[in-house]
Ligand code: FE2
């Protein structure tokens with residue numbers, strides 16, 4: 001990919017409830033396509049097809065531009081303070097309502113893999129909620145987040161500011177595998 005290009009997506013426009021619903025559905029679909037293609041790229045790499053992997057990554061990027069444009073028209077991109085509040089709200093919904101309900105259904109249906117996947121997500125969303133909360137408080141005092149690295153478990157998404165633990169407390173992955181941002 002070439003160097004970063006300053007993204008100027010289409011401006012927010014509030015015209016038509018059905019159009020908003022359609023764009024929200026398209027945002028979900030494009031976001032899913034982008035994620036799927038990134039996962040497919042990793043498979044292609046593992047199977048020894050690096051150029052197919054490259055194609056998947058390129059199209060994933062294209063789909064992410066579509067998702068971002070739809071989000072922009074829906075008015076879903078604000079200032080960093082707005083965005084932190086929106087991000088905190090999304091994580092809070094997932095922790096308080098969405099994943100507990102999904103976990104109950106997965107338990108009822110005896111789907112253990114789904115319970116594991118949901119549990120990994122729910123625990124990481126708690127990390128994210130806390131980090132967004134403290135970051136927002138700092139921003140209200142006009143302070144950027146410190147330069148300390150953010151580290152993420154590649155298996156469960158457990159997220160920490162600073163050093164990785166010796167072993168992920170949620171899934172047991174060695175801290176040396178954490179991805180640094
Ligand atoms: Fe697309």
Ligand code: FE2
Pocket residue numbers: 091124125128
């Ligand atoms: Fe999250």
Ligand code: FE2
Pocket residue numbers: 153154155156157158168169170171172173
């Ligand atoms: Fe983990």
